[in-house]
Amino acid sequence: MAFDLGSLLSPKNPPLIGLDISTTSVKLVELSEVGKNAIRLDRYAIEPLPKGAVVDGNIDNMDAVTEAVRRVWKKSGTRIKNVAMALPSAAVITKRIFLPAGQTDEALELQVESEASQYIPFALDEVSLDFQVLGEAASSPDDVEVLIAASRKEKVEDRVAAAEAAGLKPVVMDIESYASRSVVERVRKLMPNGGENLIVAVFNLGANTTTITVLLNGLSIYEREQAFGGNQLTQDIARAYGLTFDEAEAKKRSLDLAENYARDILQPFIESVAIEVTRALQFFFTSTPYGRVDHIMLGGGCAVIEGLADVVANRSQTPTSIVNPFKGMEFGESVKERELRTDAPSLLTCAGLAMRRFTG
Numbered sequence: 001m002a003f004d005l006g007s008l009l010s011p012k013n014p015p016l017i018g019l020d021i022s023t024t025s026v027k028l029v030e031l032s033e034v035g036k037n038a039i040r041l042d043r044y045a046i047e048p049l050p051k052g053a054v055v056d057g058n059i060d061n062m063d064a065v066t067e068a069v070r071r072v073w074k075k076s077g078t079r080i081k082n083v084a085m086a087l088p089s090a091a092v093i094t095k096r097i098f099l100p101a102g103q104t105d106e107a108l109e110l111q112v113e114s115e116a117s118q119y120i121p122f123a124l125d126e127v128s129l130d131f132q133v134l135g136e137a138a139s140s141p142d143d144v145e146v147l148i149a150a151s152r153k154e155k156v157e158d159r160v161a162a163a164e165a166a167g168l169k170p171v172v173m174d175i176e177s178y179a180s181r182s183v184v185e186r187v188r189k190l191m192p193n194g195g196e197n198l199i200v201a202v203f204n205l206g207a208n209t210t211t212i213t214v215l216l217n218g219l220s221i222y223e224r225e226q227a228f229g230g231n232q233l234t235q236d237i238a239r240a241y242g243l244t245f246d247e248a249e250a251k252k253r254s255l256d257l258a259e260n261y262a263r264d265i266l267q268p269f270i271e272s273v274a275i276e277v278t279r280a281l282q283f284f285f286t287s288t289p290y291g292r293v294d295h296i297m298l299g300g301g302c303a304v305i306e307g308l309a310d311v312v313a314n315r316s317q318t319p320t321s322i323v324n325p326f327k328g329m330e331f332g333e334s335v336k337e338r339e340l341r342t343d344a345p346s347l348l349t350c351a352g353l354a355m356r357r358f359t360g
Helices: 062-076 105-119 153-165 176-188 231-241 245-254 261-287 308-316 337-354
Strands: 017-021 025-033 039-048 082-087 093-100 127-137 140-152 169-175 199-205 210-216 219-226 295-300 320-322
Touching (some): 017 062, 017 153, 017 176, 025 062, 039 062, 062 153, 082 153, 105 127, 105 140, 140 153, 176 199, 176 295, 199 261, 210 261, 219 261, 231 245, 261 308
Parallel strands (some): 082 169, 295 320
Antiparallel strands (some): 025 039, 093 140
């Protein structure tokens, strides 16, 4: 079949695994249901990517990415080859529109294509297009609210090609922020009173960008990306100690650094993260009707830096935690819980993709 964003928002329930291709690594997560409302993390794996293999969400070195996908699948020990993948939010145009209710699927599809052409700055034959009917429009019972999602075809095809060349079968193409959101929503419901009416700000700290999503009772009320991420710390290390970027990244991960590292490099970086978080919150307050955030969740590889959550909480005056996508789950025999504590925040998107196995 032709692979497009047709599975982006539509229900899919085959046995599948989450496969996340990010700037610095390829990640894989396999989840399964083990009883009523019980989920088990069966296995996961992370395989690093060489610098420049993925730039600004685009695959620039197909061979390196394909090989990393092949290695991460083998390392994980899974046998499932169906994968759910995701595009960076910046690569997808989404728009909510209102259309007359009661139309046939064919008529609705034609009208969506007609409407989409107004919002997409490319010819429709150059994009993968999908839509989902969200329900009756609140303002008009004669209309339905429809979410349109579109991306340049090559963005989709590159990720599909990397997975297929590694012997896997992409069956779902999601959006990274949507995948992360489903995990945060599950974690929110584990908070006191089910997290009811709490405004939760999620900061997913990537290598080059930080994605901010603010949620209220499962609905996204604000989304934004900031050009700031963990590579800033790597660059600071490289400059301070005269290392290449790759050498600095390796030393950052192994903590094989001089005694002055924590004071002179790590602490200023932590303060920079806290400043970026508070700046993003101010943007949220000034551009929306909301004047508060009740809880901050930190995800991404940087989230586990010791003391970061405390500094963010202190500067923002908001309770802050490190998001654990696997909170409340059972663990398979192959999962090493000590390693998982460090890796979990960076698996936010990948865990959300794996959940497509049973959330549709």
